[in-house]
Amino acid sequence: xxxxxxxxxxxxxxxxxxxxxxxxxxxxxxxxxxxxxxxxxxxxxxxxxxxxxxxxxxxxxxxxxxxxxxxxxxxxxxxxxxxxxxxxxxxxxxxxxxxxxxxxxxxxxxxxxxxxxxxxxxxxxxxxxxxxxxxxxxxxxxxxxxxxxxxxxxxxxxxxxxxxxxxxxxxxxxxxxxxxxxxxxxxxxxxxxxxxxxxxxxxxxxxxxxxxxxxxxxx
Numbered sequence: 001x002x003x004x005x006x007x008x009x010x011x012x013x014x015x016x017x018x019x020x021x022x023x024x025x026x027x028x029x030x031x032x033x034x035x036x037x038x039x040x041x042x043x044x045x046x047x048x049x050x051x052x053x054x055x056x057x058x059x060x061x062x063x064x065x066x067x068x069x070x071x072x073x074x075x076x077x078x079x080x081x082x083x084x085x086x087x088x089x090x091x092x093x094x095x096x097x098x099x100x101x102x103x104x105x106x107x108x109x110x111x112x113x114x115x116x117x118x119x120x121x122x123x124x125x126x127x128x129x130x131x132x133x134x135x136x137x138x139x140x141x142x143x144x145x146x147x148x149x150x151x152x153x154x155x156x157x158x159x160x161x162x163x164x165x166x167x168x169x170x171x172x173x174x175x176x177x178x179x180x181x182x183x184x185x186x187x188x189x190x191x192x193x194x195x196x197x198x199x200x201x202x203x204x205x206x207x208x209x210x211x212x213x214x215x216x217x218x219x
Contacts, residue, residue: 052109053086059105
């Protein structure tokens, strides 16, 4: 396996601090667990079942839900080193979401069964990762619960500011992706952001937002 991939794997919360030899026992010697995906192709499809979860080694991806009537909501964005699909791989339940490559992606697929069988330490880490993702999901629910677009934007940007400890925050989403994440119409979102800018509530430059300084302190 490419050394740059080993470095990424070792940086993940799951394998952090482990030696190359310890990690190697969970990898297939022929590298068959690593697959590449073209931009806009699907890594996982909603409704399918999987016995494996993924670690993104290269590229960026989106976890999304496509509604029956054609709408799309973004659950989360993924970057190199992040895990996805572990809940479905552990439970055997059909995927409730899809994972789409935003750009060319390389993914390592692992079996939770082998991890649970071989290492109590990794099992505990996998449980913690799953718990943390549940917390992130709860945070999103709080963001999209407000009824107005402005309230959703303020809740989202405030959460970013509190996490980063700064009133200058950068989102991983472009405008369409942000609209999908907040479950609002893109043009309506752009209109509201323009109003907030003119009213002095935010300053924005692309994906960067400058907020009132007290936002990062949670006041």
